[in-house]
Amino acid sequence: MLLKENEVAPEFALSDETGKIHRLSDYKGKNVLLYFYPKDDTPGCTTEACNFRDDYAEYEKAGVVILGISADTMSSHAKFKAKYHLPFSLLADVDHAICEKYGVWGRKKMMGREYDGIFRTSYLIDPAGKITKVYADVKPASHSQEVLANLK
Numbered sequence: 001m002l003l004k005e006n007e008v009a010p011e012f013a014l015s016d017e018t019g020k021i022h023r024l025s026d027y028k029g030k031n032v033l034l035y036f037y038p039k040d041d042t043p044g045c046t047t048e049a050c051n052f053r054d055d056y057a058e059y060e061k062a063g064v065v066i067l068g069i070s071a072d073t074m075s076s077h078a079k080f081k082a083k084y085h086l087p088f089s090l091l092a093d094v095d096h097a098i099c100e101k102y103g104v105w106g107r108k109k110m111m112g113r114e115y116d117g118i119f120r121t122s123y124l125i126d127p128a129g130k131i132t133k134v135y136a137d138v139k140p141a142s143h144s145q146e147v148l149a150n151l152k
Helices: 043-054 056-061 074-084 097-101 143-151
Strands: 013-015 021-023 031-036 064-070 089-092 105-110 113-118 121-125 131-135
Touching (some): 043 074, 056 064, 074 089, 121 143, 131 143
Antiparallel strands (some): 013 021, 031 121, 121 131
């Protein structure tokens, strides 16, 4: 089940594409956009990540840290980040424990096949660590602009 607005965002400790550990508590005092995505270098995920990249200066101006999370490995993240010149960290949740904590892991269906995976979801977290906005059923092409519109 997805977390709700005004809930305290669960703490996490995940490695980025370089092996550096990121904790939500590292970003206390900052706004964080935590975006969960299904898989590196797939069409929808690439569109979403590249839109965040293209709008990155606006996020910086708004004081928002962007962190992407998927169940891919650190090396997969490193390739994805390098290929598309992504200016934000991608965190590896290979055992999907954090995805489960945030309610974004579950049974999916695609082309008649069922499997477990990540529901494309984002959480905007305030400087005190509270969730201020939940974005479910995210549309990759318009998500970045949707978030920016909410920041204004």
